Amino acid sequence: MKEIVVISGKGGTGKTSITAAFAVLGGSDVMVADCDVDAADMHLLMEPDRKISEDFYSGEIAHIDQDLCTRCGKCQEVCRFDAIQIIDGEYTVDSLACEGCGYCARVCPVDAITNSEQNVGKWFTSGIRTGSSMVHASLNIGAENSGKLVAKVKSESKALAERLGKSVVLVDGSPGIGCPVVSSLSGASFVVLVTEPTVSGLHDLKRVYELVKKFGIKAGCIVNKADLNAEVLDDMKRFLSAEDIVLLSEIPYDDKFTEAMTNGKTIVEWDGELESVVRGTWEKIQEIVRP
Amino acid sequence: MKIIFTTKGTEWESAMDPRFGRTEFFLIFDEETDSVEVYDNRAIENEAHGAGPKTAQKLTEYGAEVLITGNGPGGNAAMALQTTGIEIRVGAGDMTVRGAYEAYKAGKLKKA
Amino acid sequence: MKIAIASGKGGTGKTTLSTNLAAFMSESGEVVLSDLDVEEPNSGLFIKGELIHQEDKYKMIPEWDKSRCELCGNCQAVCNYNAVLKMGNTIMVFPELCHGCYACSELCPTGSLPMKQKKVGELKSFRADNLSLVESKLIVGEEQAVPLIRQTIDFVNTHFSAHVTKIFDSPPGTACPVIEATKDADLVILVTEPTPFGLHDLRLAVETIRQLEKEFVVVVNRHGIGDDRVDVYCSEENIRVIARIPNDRKIAETYSRGELLYPSMPSVRRAVESIANYIEEFRQETGT
Numbered sequence A: 001m002k003e004i005v006v007i008s009g010k011g012g013t014g015k016t017s018i019t020a021a022f023a024v025l026g027g028s029d030v031m032v033a034d035c036d037v038d039a040a041d042m043h044l045l046m047e048p049d050r051k052i053s054e055d056f057y058s059g060e061i062a063h064i065d066q067d068l069c070t071r072c073g074k075c076q077e078v079c080r081f082d083a084i085q086i087i088d089g090e091y092t093v094d095s096l097a098c099e100g101c102g103y104c105a106r107v108c109p110v111d112a113i114t115n116s117e118q119n120v121g122k123w124f125t126s127g128i129r130t131g132s133s134m135v136h137a138s139l140n141i142g143a144e145n146s147g148k149l150v151a152k153v154k155s156e157s158k159a160l161a162e163r164l165g166k167s168v169v170l171v172d173g174s175p176g177i178g179c180p181v182v183s184s185l186s187g188a189s190f191v192v193l194v195t196e197p198t199v200s201g202l203h204d205l206k207r208v209y210e211l212v213k214k215f216g217i218k219a220g221c222i223v224n225k226a227d228l229n230a231e232v233l234d235d236m237k238r239f240l241s242a243e244d245i246v247l248l249s250e251i252p253y254d255d256k257f258t259e260a261m262t263n264g265k266t267i268v269e270w271d272g273e274l275e276s277v278v279r280g281t282w283e284k285i286q287e288i289v290r291p
Numbered sequence B: 001m002k003i004i005f006t007t008k009g010t011e012w013e014s015a016m017d018p019r020f021g022r023t024e025f026f027l028i029f030d031e032e033t034d035s036v037e038v039y040d041n042r043a044i045e046n047e048a049h050g051a052g053p054k055t056a057q058k059l060t061e062y063g064a065e066v067l068i069t070g071n072g073p074g075g076n077a078a079m080a081l082q083t084t085g086i087e088i089r090v091g092a093g094d095m096t097v098r099g100a101y102e103a104y105k106a107g108k109l110k111k112a
Numbered sequence C: 001m002k003i004a005i006a007s008g009k010g011g012t013g014k015t016t017l018s019t020n021l022a023a024f025m026s027e028s029g030e031v032v033l034s035d036l037d038v039e040e041p042n043s044g045l046f047i048k049g050e051l052i053h054q055e056d057k058y059k060m061i062p063e064w065d066k067s068r069c070e071l072c073g074n075c076q077a078v079c080n081y082n083a084v085l086k087m088g089n090t091i092m093v094f095p096e097l098c099h100g101c102y103a104c105s106e107l108c109p110t111g112s113l114p115m116k117q118k119k120v121g122e123l124k125s126f127r128a129d130n131l132s133l134v135e136s137k138l139i140v141g142e143e144q145a146v147p148l149i150r151q152t153i154d155f156v157n158t159h160f161s162a163h164v165t166k167i168f169d170s171p172p173g174t175a176c177p178v179i180e181a182t183k184d185a186d187l188v189i190l191v192t193e194p195t196p197f198g199l200h201d202l203r204l205a206v207e208t209i210r211q212l213e214k215e216f217v218v219v220v221n222r223h224g225i226g227d228d229r230v231d232v233y234c235s236e237e238n239i240r241v242i243a244r245i246p247n248d249r250k251i252a253e254t255y256s257r258g259e260l261l262y263p264s265m266p267s268v269r270r271a272v273e274s275i276a277n278y279i280e281e282f283r284q285e286t287g288t
Helices: A015-029 A074-076 A104-106 A147-162 A179-185 A197-216 A231-240 A254-264 A272-289 B042-046 B051-060 B074-084 B097-106 C013-027 C074-078 C146-159 C176-182 C195-212 C229-236 C249-256 C267-284
Strands: A002-006 A028-032 A053-063 A084-087 A090-093 A112-127 A132-141 A168-172 A190-195 A219-223 A245-250 B002-007 B027-028 B035-040 B064-066 B087-090 C002-006 C031-035 C050-062 C084-085 C090-093 C116-130 C131-138 C165-171 C187-192 C216-225 C242-246
Touching: A002 A015, A002 A179, A015 A028, A015 A168, A015 A254, A015 A272, A028 A147, A053 A090, A053 C131, A074 A104, A104 A112, A104 A197, A104 C116, A112 A147, A147 A168, A147 A179, A147 B042, A147 B051, A179 A197, A190 A197, A190 A272, A197 A219, A219 A231, A219 A272, A231 A245, A245 A272, A254 C050, A254 C195, A272 B035, B002 B097, B042 B051, B051 B074, B051 C084, B064 B097, C002 C013, C002 C176, C013 C031, C013 C131, C013 C165, C013 C187, C013 C216, C013 C267, C050 C146, C074 C084, C074 C116, C074 C229, C116 C146, C131 C146, C146 C165, C146 C176, C176 C195, C187 C195, C187 C267, C195 C216, C216 C229, C216 C267, C242 C267
Parallel strands: A002 A168, A002 A190, A028 A132, A028 A168, A190 A219, A219 A245, B002 B064, B064 B087, C002 C165, C002 C187, C031 C131, C031 C165, C187 C216, C216 C242
Antiparallel strands: A053 A112, A084 A090, A112 A132, B002 B027, B027 B035, C050 C116, C084 C090, C116 C131
């Protein structure tokens, strides 16, 4: 089984639209994992049925038992996150500020503080309209994506792919350069970088590639909206060839991507010309991943 | 010599786990005694962050000389492993444990 | 007055709006724009000022002093982040994983883990006429954006007086970083696109901002593309849409060169102008 991870560093480059198009092209053979949990949009194009839904817990949060608390103030003294406030004379934990370090619980002389795991959202296993399945998640407001959640989505999708005999897991990776994207990359057979030839696109591509390089995973790049800026495109190509990243394709700037999305479709179901570009890209990836 | 594999199962024919920090199992093979030991690492799933160093710490308890894995440990785990002097071989993520061992013996696995 | 520009997902035009609005407003008063998307700060690509200040930003992490350490392992036991580990006869600290809670340091029986500064990023301050730009950049591999965001906001608040309009370009998402970036704001401007993705992420952003009990309004970017579901949603929820930036390939091209839009594009200038007017109105109404 191969794991193809699509990431972009910068938002708005069309990562999810392209990943969804690949899922449609791959059909029933491709298991989908949406690890872009902060802005999980993949489900809008995949029509998941959310057959299985489970709560997800991650990170800890302190809780003070007011019956036991002697108001000594030690917890507030040691907290470096200003997460313990006195409200109506009671020492209270600010759940948004608490980082779950557990220091307060350790110094409380009467054991009035307990740390418990926080429910941060849900994860789902779904059948989708491509005839395959998808594992995805949704976070509660203010909850943070984590390496743990991404690892969960990935491991569930891989286990399911194995059970169902799928040959590819397609991962819509997390944004940024933090722990979630590291977890998205871990275990990948191939990384697809989706970018656009803008000054900021190139800047973020370089930044996120530093991470990919650390893992030594083979990477390819799709330049979306490729005809926006010839000069930046040239710079980008120089960077790609210097880093030995395969240029998978150049996709032209086209409002049809948005049109398709607005109609709940992927680009390969919407426009013949773009379909052939995206299909060509997908085939190229297949050739690299499954020689 | 003791060799550690990151695996998805407990057998020689099990698939390798390409991940290091969040690997499901270790298989520890002792060439001298021809014996295999298994460590169940699945509790690592509960770690929100820092799975890599935690796994590295567990691994050092076995005193192995070689680690065979898929993509290689991330920065933190690599730093932790450095203190142990263990030799790290990567690129075995798609193999079975047996296949990974044979590839290693044939000198086909890259050093991390 | 403090204005935070935010959006649920990335790539909706947050930076485009922040940079253009800041530059436009600086034509008639003093403005500081602060880029709080510390993982990928991009505002500096559009606003070219003179570098007037630069400083390293730190967090506090423990550093092992082996001279007194008895290898009891208490540090490892009290760390909830796997940031301190005992590896054989060594205590290892993983700076990126450390949240700086001080537990290992202060609870160490031999005082072998004193807290030390560790660089997490750089803050730079630029100036061009009436416009200042303050941006911080997190070191790749560093995990906690929030402390750097906090320090960047503090820098802006202490270095610029109350009469300066402060615009904060928030990180994407609905998690801690965006909460940190918006919780001090007088007004939050949410930027979205009239597409299903845009609407979905706008809903999440609205929920977040409502939980923080902040005043907020919406700006629709790429107006004319997609459908009217964002408008329908906003009117159902009584959310004021203060401006619409048209969908135009020329905008994307100008953006791609790292240039500001409103000087060369009248449609953008009109949109930015109406946002600035709204802000002025808001300022007078609320006395901020």
